Amino acid sequence: xxxxxxxxxxxxxxxxxxxxxxxxxxVEKSAVQCASGDRAQTLFAGLNLAGGxxxxxQCVSLASGPATLRRFPNGVKGERPNAWLGMQLDGTTGAxxxxxALDDFNVRRTSAPAAVGVRHLVPADATTLTVLGSGAxxxxxxxxxxxxxxxxKHLKLWSPSHESRTAFGADLRAQLGDAVRVSVADTxxxxxxxxxxxxxxxxxxxxxxxxxxxxxxxxxxxxxxMTGAGGNLLAHGARLAVPTAQRPELVAFxxxxxxxxxxxxxxxxxxxxxxxxxTGKAPARTSDTETIVFELAAPxxxxxxxxxxxxxxxxERGLGTSFDFSG
Amino acid sequence: xxxxxxxxxxxxxxxxxxxxxxxxxxVEKSAVQCASGDRAQTLFAGLNLAGGxxxxxQCVSLASGPATLRRFPNGVKGERPNAWLGMQLDGTTGAxxxxxALDDFNVRRTSAPAAVGVRHLVPADATTLTVLGSGAxxxxxxxxxxxxxxxxKHLKLWSPSHESRTAFGADLRAQLGDAVRVSVADTxxxxxxxxxxxxxxxxxxxxxxxxxxxxxxxxxxxxxxMTGAGGNLLAHGARLAVPTAQRPELVAFxxxxxxxxxxxxxxxxxxxxxxxxxTGKAPARTSDTETIVFELAAPxxxxxxxxxxxxxxxxERGLGTSFDFSG
Numbered sequence: 001x002x003x004x005x006x007x008x009x010x011x012x013x014x015x016x017x018x019x020x021x022x023x024x025x026x027v028e029k030s031a032v033q034c035a036s037g038d039r040a041q042t043l044f045a046g047l048n049l050a051g052g053x054x055x056x057x058q059c060v061s062l063a064s065g066p067a068t069l070r071r072f073p074n075g076v077k078g079e080r081p082n083a084w085l086g087m088q089l090d091g092t093t094g095a096x097x098x099x100x101a102l103d104d105f106n107v108r109r110t111s112a113p114a115a116v117g118v119r120h121l122v123p124a125d126a127t128t129l130t131v132l133g134s135g136a137x138x139x140x141x142x143x144x145x146x147x148x149x150x151x152x153k154h155l156k157l158w159s160p161s162h163e164s165r166t167a168f169g170a171d172l173r174a175q176l177g178d179a180v181r182v183s184v185a186d187t188x189x190x191x192x193x194x195x196x197x198x199x200x201x202x203x204x205x206x207x208x209x210x211x212x213x214x215x216x217x218x219x220x221x222x223x224x225x226m227t228g229a230g231g232n233l234l235a236h237g238a239r240l241a242v243p244t245a246q247r248p249e250l251v252a253f254x255x256x257x258x259x260x261x262x263x264x265x266x267x268x269x270x271x272x273x274x275x276x277x278x279t280g281k282a283p284a285r286t287s288d289t290e291t292i293v294f295e296l297a298a299p300x301x302x303x304x305x306x307x308x309x310x311x312x313x314x315x316e317r318g319l320g321t322s323f324d325f326s327g
Numbered sequence: 328x329x330x331x332x333x334x335x336x337x338x339x340x341x342x343x344x345x346x347x348x349x350x351x352x353x354v355e356k357s358a359v360q361c362a363s364g365d366r367a368q369t370l371f372a373g374l375n376l377a378g379g380x381x382x383x384x385q386c387v388s389l390a391s392g393p394a395t396l397r398r399f400p401n402g403v404k405g406e407r408p409n410a411w412l413g414m415q416l417d418g419t420t421g422a423x424x425x426x427x428a429l430d431d432f433n434v435r436r437t438s439a440p441a442a443v444g445v446r447h448l449v450p451a452d453a454t455t456l457t458v459l460g461s462g463a464x465x466x467x468x469x470x471x472x473x474x475x476x477x478x479x480k481h482l483k484l485w486s487p488s489h490e491s492r493t494a495f496g497a498d499l500r501a502q503l504g505d506a507v508r509v510s511v512a513d514t515x516x517x518x519x520x521x522x523x524x525x526x527x528x529x530x531x532x533x534x535x536x537x538x539x540x541x542x543x544x545x546x547x548x549x550x551x552x553m554t555g556a557g558g559n560l561l562a563h564g565a566r567l568a569v570p571t572a573q574r575p576e577l578v579a580f581x582x583x584x585x586x587x588x589x590x591x592x593x594x595x596x597x598x599x600x601x602x603x604x605x606t607g608k609a610p611a612r613t614s615d616t617e618t619i620v621f622e623l624a625a626p627x628x629x630x631x632x633x634x635x636x637x638x639x640x641x642x643e644r645g646l647g648t649s650f651d652f653s654g
Contacts, residue, residue, distance in 0.1 A: 001409070004652070006652050006654050007652065041374040041375055043370070043579065043581065045370040045386070045578055047388040047394065047578055048368055048390075049419060049420075049421050050389070050392045053421055054421075055386060057386055057396065059372070060374070061375060061376055061382055063377055064377065069384065069398060071396060076420075076421075081422060081652075082328070082651065082653050085423060089382060091377040092380070093378065093403075093410060094400035094403075094410050095400075096409045101652040249583070251372055251373070251581040251583045252370065252372030252579040252580055253579055253581075254370065254578040254579030256368050256576065323333075323648075324409065325331070325334065325408075325409045325412060326333070326334045326410075326428055326430050
């Protein structure tokens with residue numbers, strides 16, 4: 001019988017930083033599983049809504065069994081009740097196994113994979129993280145990436161709006177206390193300069209450079225991108241890394257809004273595959289001064305491990321409401 | 328707050344033949360609305376499941392507001408709890424407005440549009456209906472088409488399996504009593520011969536001829552197809568009719584299983600548009616002996632009127648359970 005998990009069922013999980021390790025581990029394990037031959041398929045699409053927003057949906061199925069369906073409004077930034085919803089589906093029957101409110105978790109689909117990349121690609125002795133952006137995605141990146149940068153001393157922030165970045169800085173200072181120094185930069189260049197890890201977690205359009213001047217990035221840094229935001233760094237000699245080249249087969253794709261205008265190209269050949277590093281097939285870096293761009297932009301199967309992580313946490317605590325739609 | 332409607336909430340609606348008029352009216356109204364300029368978009372896709380079935384999904388959005396998401400296992404024939412589910416979505420916010428168990432209604436998405444076609448294209452003085460097929464779709468076609476053929480006297484059945492068609496015939500005799508004569512034919516030719524309306528409601532593959540010998544169809548008959556099953560009749564001089572040429576924009580499409588191998592072509596030019604007849608722009612038939620093939624194969628927006636019809640019935644009766652996912 002399907003289990004319904006509402007936002008308040010999951011509020012403790014949403015708030016708990018130490019639980020994020022489970023999400024990061026689950027995403028990493030899923031990437032390795034797919035790289036090792038578990039065939040995945042996905043559909044990723046969006047339809048225009050009358051109000052100007054976009055109804056987006058992603059489905060994933062795995063040859064090993066589980067499948068997921070996630071739907072979300074693509075344009076909204078703030079609260080929107082009952083609009084972010086994920087379903088776990090039985091991999092054999094296709095029946096609904098759970099319905100999970102993703103109000104507080106939709107961003108985790110990107111910030112957990114980002115942390116998997118940082119875990120394995122972070123430069124030695126990294127102490128400085130720069131976050132570009134100040135929205136929900138940026139806030140989630142700070143939380144997940146902190147889990148894999150235990151020596152983090154300095155958090156540098158920048159986003160286009162002075163008001164937003166100042167507020168974000170104040171929030172983080174209140175949360176982090178003396179553990180981490182938080183500074184708000186006035187320019188991208190200042191924010192990026194000297195950082196060991198930089199994550200482009202703002203609302204960039206696909207392919208838009210997050211760091212206009214590649215010269216500001218210190219050699220050997222790791223730059224995390226969700227939107228092809230590091231193309232100019234690659235042209236400047238940085239190395240491309242991807243989670244795995246074994247991405248899900250893209251069965252159906254299209255965004256009426258133009259959110260992603262073109263069908264994503266296949267994984268570039270020659271990129272460093274994170275899963276090869278994790279399984280010991282490839283070393284992380286050829287030198288300490290090699291700058292790496294970890295690129296997450298592509299439809300992956302992350303919904304499967306993220307929903308499984310949420311579901312396992314709820315099951316351990318006996319949370320949720322069983323509801324028989326066919327009863 | 329989303330309203331959850333389970334199968335038992337809707338069992339009286341599923342069983343009531345006279346309620347089908349509402350579904351047929353709703354589908355007809357929706358077709359006219361789209362033909363009159365209400366822009367629709369759709370995604371229609373399916374992913375392979377580990378057990379050999381297919382996870383299929385369709386989303387629809389309308390410029391005038393409502394949107395829907397429907398998911399279903401594409402291969403299963405019998406019961407499968409919690410596997411057929413439709414959602415009404417707020418057209419402005421994209422939030423979930425209802426979740427509706429479609430166990431007993433998924434087939435209505437095709438049988439209600441079929442009845443709209445019969446309502447307007449049926450030959451004068453039609454008394455004989457032939458149903459090819461004996462599954463859930465065929466059973467639903469008998470119910471909806473009867474609503475628009477009040478003078479029906481003779482129901483002729485055929486499906487490939489002797490056992491299935493005999494059982495279907497027995498079931499229908501028990502249901503219909505003396506009102507309608509039910510006969511089970513041994514061959515397609517025998518079933519089709521002399522029929523005024525023929526509906527190809529079996530499991531044909533796309534483009535497969537349902538009536539191998541077009542000469543068996545009496546001139547002036549109406550043939551209803553969901554799968555391009557009347558192509559050979561068109562080659563034999565029959566006229567093509569479609570619900571409307573103003574189909575939803577197909578934003579994303581793909582079936583990993585090969586269920587529908589190729590992206591559906593645009594509506595053929597020169598076909599009779601049912602909506603033109605309904606609105607008085609075109610006459611039904613140029614002569615009493617003109618055979619018409621009414622073709623339903625294409626992704627339409629039928630989910631919107633069908634789910635709205637179910638929802639309105641439930642609201643009138645105060646049925647369902649409100650459930651706040653973001654609570």
